[in-house]
Amino acid sequence: MVAVVGLVGRLAVLHLGGSESAKDKVERARQVRRTLAAERGRIVDNGPEPNILALNLGVKDVCVDPMLVGTNGSVVAVAEKLSGLLSIPAEQLLSQMSDSTRRFGYLKRRVPDDEAERVRRLKIPGIVLQENSLRFYPHRTLLCHVLGYVNLEGVGSAGLEQVLDEQVRGSAGYLECSVNALRQELYDERRLYIPPLAGAHAVLTVDLQIQNIVESALDAAMREHSAKGAWAIVSRVRTGEILAMASRPAYDLNEFRTAGEDARLNRAIGFVYEPGSAFKAVVASAALNEGIVSPSTVLDCENGAWLHCGKVLRDDGHHYGRLTFAEGMKKSSNIMMAKVGVSLGSQRFYRYLKAFRLGDRTGVELPGEERGIVRNVEDWSGISVSRIAIGQGIAVTAMQMISIYGAVANDGYLMRPWIVREVRASDGTVLRKGGPEVLGRPIRAETAAVMRRILQGVTEEGGTGTKAAIEGYSVAGKTGTAQKPDPVRGGYSDTAHVATFVGFLPVREPEVAVIVVVDEPQPCHYAGVVAAPVFAKIAGQAIRYLEVRPDDRQVARTGSVADLIGR
Amino acid sequence: MWKKRNRRLQSQGGVAPWLVAGFILLAATGLSYVWINGQTEMLGRELRRLDDEHGKLVKQHLNEEYRWARLKSPQSLEKALADHQLAMGAPRHDQVVRMRDTQQGDGRMLAAVGARGIRGGTKTTRD
Numbered sequence: 001m002v003a004v005v006g007l008v009g010r011l012a013v014l015h016l017g018g019s020e021s022a023k024d025k026v027e028r029a030r031q032v033r034r035t036l037a038a039e040r041g042r043i044v045d046n047g048p049e050p051n052i053l054a055l056n057l058g059v060k061d062v063c064v065d066p067m068l069v070g071t072n073g074s075v076v077a078v079a080e081k082l083s084g085l086l087s088i089p090a091e092q093l094l095s096q097m098s099d100s101t102r103r104f105g106y107l108k109r110r111v112p113d114d115e116a117e118r119v120r121r122l123k124i125p126g127i128v129l130q131e132n133s134l135r136f137y138p139h140r141t142l143l144c145h146v147l148g149y150v151n152l153e154g155v156g157s158a159g160l161e162q163v164l165d166e167q168v169r170g171s172a173g174y175l176e177c178s179v180n181a182l183r184q185e186l187y188d189e190r191r192l193y194i195p196p197l198a199g200a201h202a203v204l205t206v207d208l209q210i211q212n213i214v215e216s217a218l219d220a221a222m223r224e225h226s227a228k229g230a231w232a233i234v235s236r237v238r239t240g241e242i243l244a245m246a247s248r249p250a251y252d253l254n255e256f257r258t259a260g261e262d263a264r265l266n267r268a269i270g271f272v273y274e275p276g277s278a279f280k281a282v283v284a285s286a287a288l289n290e291g292i293v294s295p296s297t298v299l300d301c302e303n304g305a306w307l308h309c310g311k312v313l314r315d316d317g318h319h320y321g322r323l324t325f326a327e328g329m330k331k332s333s334n335i336m337m338a339k340v341g342v343s344l345g346s347q348r349f350y351r352y353l354k355a356f357r358l359g360d361r362t363g364v365e366l367p368g369e370e371r372g373i374v375r376n377v378e379d380w381s382g383i384s385v386s387r388i389a390i391g392q393g394i395a396v397t398a399m400q401m402i403s404i405y406g407a408v409a410n411d412g413y414l415m416r417p418w419i420v421r422e423v424r425a426s427d428g429t430v431l432r433k434g435g436p437e438v439l440g441r442p443i444r445a446e447t448a449a450v451m452r453r454i455l456q457g458v459t460e461e462g463g464t465g466t467k468a469a470i471e472g473y474s475v476a477g478k479t480g481t482a483q484k485p486d487p488v489r490g491g492y493s494d495t496a497h498v499a500t501f502v503g504f505l506p507v508r509e510p511e512v513a514v515i516v517v518v519d520e521p522q523p524c525h526y527a528g529v530v531a532a533p534v535f536a537k538i539a540g541q542a543i544r545y546l547e548v549r550p551d552d553r554q555v556a557r558t559g560s561v562a563d564l565i566g567r
Numbered sequence: 568m569w570k571k572r573n574r575r576l577q578s579q580g581g582v583a584p585w586l587v588a589g590f591i592l593l594a595a596t597g598l599s600y601v602w603i604n605g606q607t608e609m610l611g612r613e614l615r616r617l618d619d620e621h622g623k624l625v626k627q628h629l630n631e632e633y634r635w636a637r638l639k640s641p642q643s644l645e646k647a648l649a650d651h652q653l654a655m656g657a658p659r660h661d662q663v664v665r666m667r668d669t670q671q672g673d674g675r676m677l678a679a680v681g682a683r684g685i686r687g688g689t690k691t692t693r694d
Contacts, residue, residue, distance in 0.1 A: 211641075
């Protein structure tokens, strides 16, 4: 009876009286204010059945209350128990838990669910699990330089993750409510609830199958030629959309912290190099467009050595005499193209360089794009025009080169390369829509048509790029073997080269443009031997995957269904 | 005796009916409040449970999607083909016959892998 009276009395005191501070303390303990994390939107490719390229998965952070662990038993025993489960040395865990004045710390962040469940089952007082999420990339190294990654704070820090961060990240929600003794939320005591807004989903123009073709070909090239690096881009000529983009060395996006700066560099847009002979298409297009030459114009290639402004220009051991302009391109004569550049003149040539947007970013939606190096025409020396004509004294990115060849393939229209097809909010609203954009028309359609025929000769018998030929399809393109600058001795290196093949197909109605660049291939460094076969491998598979009809009538067997079944 | 007390109550006017009615109403309101409060709390708990379950299912769905994406990754497929020693590749050009779709009559072409020289399945696509 006394106990009951006592209890009733205590209840009355607690409910009706008691100090304000005690009430506040209880009330505060029951309050929960929590930020609700928004799910980051996913990134998918442009395949017929979209492939997920990046998505967020729920994980847990293993947290510790060192004071509670310390008061409830042996810290050493807890450290030993967790060491095996979390794959962290016991000594490290011990140091994280030893400061018993602290009330919070992370033992391990982003732990998979199954691992976290094993920790939870131990029921160690002071060890708590906190919900978190982590960005996962199912294809690991595939498309790594394009996708980029999200740092531990959930902020996109490279590639498209960085560019689209604002839209893909979403907005965090907020909850303010009371909880019961088991820390479970009391629904009827919710004071404020702002639901999190999930991030938008991004659809890329990239096709995972073509991307895989490109990456496999680059891996093989790296092995075969012991190269320092290799990169490639595949784009759709008519629209400028990027179908694939890869760079080597690469890294696993799920382990981005272990990757070095060198591996993280997207060389397709961030590596500036002298393009060598692949650049001859620019001077050739300009000269044709200005009516200075025609494919049948005969020029003297000076038997392999030409003295201009006191400097001798050579044709890499070749001793060509008189060649037509088309033959000169096919054989990649330095002397012929230098002469054409001189005929064109510095001012006019510079105007074409600017019309092709050289020295400017192409505008592809990726961070880290370089502008290349184009000196002001006022700073050109007497020989500059002849050297720039053959791809020396100018530096470009692979993205700029493929844009130029894309313009030749696309009747002279220079398209802005783009890689983000669409960004759609979780409620279906389109936040961003990519599409073809014409940047300019540096050359006329007739000039482009003539250039296509001339460049087709490069992959035909007697050309420098015969290894780029693809059965059933006409291929136009250009090789480029450039010496790299020697930073120690000055001038150009005799051993370090960059091999390029850039082209498009089918010539009749171009569909795709491809560029392949191999950095410092060994021992052979000629683009026709190193880069052209990689081009053929990539373009040959991609064009068939895209179901583009061969333009060789003998190869493209046609017939009706009746023919096939023999009726 | 009883009659006597009853008479006394009657003479004093007795318990007013409105007081009784008020008491009953108060009790009913109190009980209703308790019952509704209980129901609300129960519904809250149910909502919380369903919310948690929904969260778990979403998580599970995401995990499955991730696994599926990994499985159908070109790299995984290539590895599976290699493991099973299936030397599959695109057909040669002479193994491909492009067929006019005579039924459609709109000039569209059908591409099909010809039966000649091919072992295995066929593929039909449009271009």
